[in-house]
Structure formats: structure tokens, C-alpha cells
Amino acid sequence: MPARPTWKGFLKVSLVNIPVKVFPATESAATISFNQLHGECQTRIQQKRWCPHCDREVPLSEIVKGYEFEKGRYVVMDEDDIQKVRVESTRVAMASSMRSFTQASSNRLRSLLLARLSVPKQTFTPRSSKSGNG
Secondary structure (H helix, E strand, O other), rough: OOOHHHOOEEEEOEEEEEEEOOOOOHHHHHOOOOOOOOOOOOOEEOOEEEEEOEEOOOOOHOOEEEEEEEEEEEEEHHHHHHHHOOOOOOEEEEOOOOOOOHHHHHHHHHHHHHHOOOOHHOOOOOOOOOHHOO
């Protein structure tokens, strides 16, 4: 299974937005996951939402979010409360300063950019400062 990005967003450089995907540094193929089975019939075990106080299964429509501020005591949060504290945006990274291509190895920089950004190889060609174009 291919690695999924842990974050997707944009690098904003002046008026240009560059799509960026951040991938985990570990390989998920190295991990093994198991399913829980009923030993007698080898059927997968289901995880039900169970209320031990009411001694019954709870439908998704009756589930709320709560923060435990003290052992066994919760404050219930609804969607409006969560929206009030939500961060504006975590999908844009602003570049506040830039280095010229001559300050870094252009081949190294090109390989880093192509490996990290969602940019096809044929669309990114750095200009050499020796040609008089940059």
C-alpha cells in the first residue's frame, strides 16, 4: 500500500501557491497488523459503542464529545463550541524569505523539491544564473 500523506497543503511564495504533501519518514510496509477474531468460528470481532451505566448499545446519534477535566467529570462540547476554537488554516505555509539558486546547489535543491512537492519532474527546470536569465 502506498504511503498516505500526513499533511496536505500549500507553500505560499508571494503570489504563487505550490502544492505540498508531507509523508511519514517510516515505512508502513514494515508493520504488521492483526484483526481480532472469535477463536471458535474465526469471525472478526465487532467494536460496539456500549454504555456500561445504561447497560445498552448506544447509537451514533446519541454520542457527544466531552473533555475530562477531572477524574470521572466531563464538560460536554457541541459542534458550535469546537468551531469557536478552531484554527483558521493549517494548510498554508508562508515563505518569509528566499535564497537565490546560487546560494545552494541547484541539483540538490531540485532533487529535494521534486521529492517533497507534488510537482511532475518535467514542469520544474531551474534556471542557471550564468545564462543571464536569473
